Amino acid sequence: MVDLYGEYLLPGSIYSLIRTNPQEANEFYNTNLGEVINWIPLIIICIGCGLIYSILKCTRQIKSIILLITLIIPFGYVTYKMVGHYHHTITLRYYVNNRIWNRPPYNSIYQSIQTYKEIQKRNAVEHTKDIDFGAKPMTDINKKQVYIVAIGESLRYDNLSLNGKYARSTTPRLEALENLVLFDDYYSQACLTMYSIPQLVTRATPDNYELNFAERSIVEPFREAGFSTYAVVSQTNLLSYETYLTNGVDSLIIVPNIVKNGEIISGDKTIVHIIDSLTHKNDRLFIITQFYGNHSFFTNYESEFDIYQPNSNNQGASRDSILLTNAYDNSILYTDYILSSIIDIINMPDVISGFMFMSDHGEDICGDGAGHGGNCTPLKTEYHVPFIFWWSENYAQLFPEKVAMAKAHKKAKINGDCIFYSVCDMADIQLDSLYNEPTWSVLSSHFKEHTRLILVPDGVTTISPD
Ligand SMILES: [Zn+2]
Structure with missing residues (x-):
């Protein structure tokens, strides 16, 4: 969301991702291929780290390093993108205590919980369709x-x-x-x-x-x-x-x-x-x-x-x-x-x-x-x-x-x-x-x-x- 649309991750966007279909995904890749390519090395690194972690018998120290890389790379890249998006004008104002959980990439967990709540509400709303x-x-x-x-x-x-x-x-x-x-x-x-x-x-x-x-x-x-x-x-x-x-x-x-x-x-x-x-x-x-x-x-x-x-x-x-x-x-x-x-x-x-x-x-x-x-x-x-x-x-x-x-x-x-x-x-x-x-x-x-x-x-x- 930050990279492509320059905006926050919101429950609605997570929901759209969950509910997407092959046709929609196809359209997405067709229109955003250039941007998506940037992410491929990151994804490969993360998958590679995951494979090494689960298949190879590494020492605990190496496993910790692998875990750290998988966490730092995507979060670091998103932070880098976000700073670019705000033209390097990010100030403390964006990080006041009540807002930090609502700023990418930190908000992914928070907004996932919000999405879960939203889905529950939507399920309830399904019943309202019969109301005339x-x-x-x-x-x-x-x-x-x-x-x-x-x-x-x-x-x-x-x-x-x-x-x-x-x-x-x-x-x-x-x-x-x-x-x-x-x-x-x-x-x-x-x-x-x-x-x-x-x-x-x-x-x-x-x-x-x-x-x-x-x-x-x-x-x-x-x-x-x-x-x-x-x-x-x-x-x-x-x-x-x-x-x-x-x-x-x-x-x-x-x-x-x-x-x-x-x-x-x-x-x-x-x-x-x-x-x-x-x-x-x-x-x-x-x-x-x-x-x-x-x-x-x-x-x-x-x-x-x-x-x-x-x-x-x-x-x-x-x-x-x-x-x-x-x-x-x-x-x-x-x-x-x-x-x-x-x-x-x-x-x-x-x-x-x-x-x-x-x-x-x-x-x-x-x-x-x-x-x-x-x-x-x-x-x-x-x-x-x-x-x-x-x-x-x-x-x-x-x-x-x-x-x-x-x-x-x-x-x-x-x-x-x-x-x-x-x-x-x-x-x-x-x-x-x-x-x-x-x-x-x-x-x-x-x-x-x-x-x-x-x-x-x-x-x-x-x-x-x-
Ligand atoms: Zn208002």
Whole structure:
């Protein structure tokens, strides 16, 4: 993974290796022959050492040396490759104690255990295939329909000028749009991506988190209702690698990130192009997408969005709060551009279209390290995040009540548990009463505020932020 794709070893990649077939392996060798050849001497040395060790009667000392060679060669080579991949900018930052087990090659054992757990979950998920949400479109519509759910990364509510309070103009494009509501009091249900995403795309909640392994995701009701379904995901995110969360989607498109000067620049702009092409090809379309977004350390923007100066990207990897905030706000300008570009694409005459965006969690910009989710007493900025709904003119004509309800609930206390139901409601899809929860859809007149909970990083304990 490090050598070919320049990325970490993840459970999904180990899983793909276990589940591969001769045809896939053949394609792999055909496209990567040059790189694979580099590994052949290493493999021969390792096999040779293994043979010597097991067949020849060597002294204990020679056996120890052979064992050492077999361990050092592959690990040494991978470390060498990894340092090259990061352009020799590897610093202690990559080796802080809680991360070392998650860096290749050291993570192979850790991730193998994770893979084992993932396989167990998948086996459990196999049974969910029989579950039918009983999803039905409530209105007979002859026009083209496009619905998109976009999940942001580490975007907090406070720094968006769309909220009418932040002094800097960080979201000028979204502010210029009509037919848009920013829900002002929306909380994410976890401050860590790995716990937040499953709760956004399934019916799982902090007090019933296991439900995300027992039922299929938001894709399923759309599939049942006859939509073409796509997941378009920026690489390294949780929805990539065919996890159980994207199971059942017609097509999973993983968009690669690129590394420039040792920092990640996302494929978010490529996602916009893909959405453009899918929108033109499908008449009943549902897309779920996940961005690289505003992930620390806020490097994800192009030079024309490098407005707030100086910042941590042009002053070295500083942890100064002003420099970090400037970089973060530049990354929000870029998010504003990405989101408004997607809305522009689906804002076509004669198309019924709706767009929902929410961030997985917020960010403590100047916090130590990751800046979110690392402890069990999160700051408000780590869970108070934007939730945005945009609709087309045609949508408003067809569903005036839903639009009115969205506006009416702008200031309501909402959290991530409303997403599954609000997204279905946006497309006027009704679920079987066994699975439906009309009081949790922000587009419904039945919506009611209810207790908000947050799942902390142990994956079990919940706290109430109100
Ligand atoms: Zn995240």
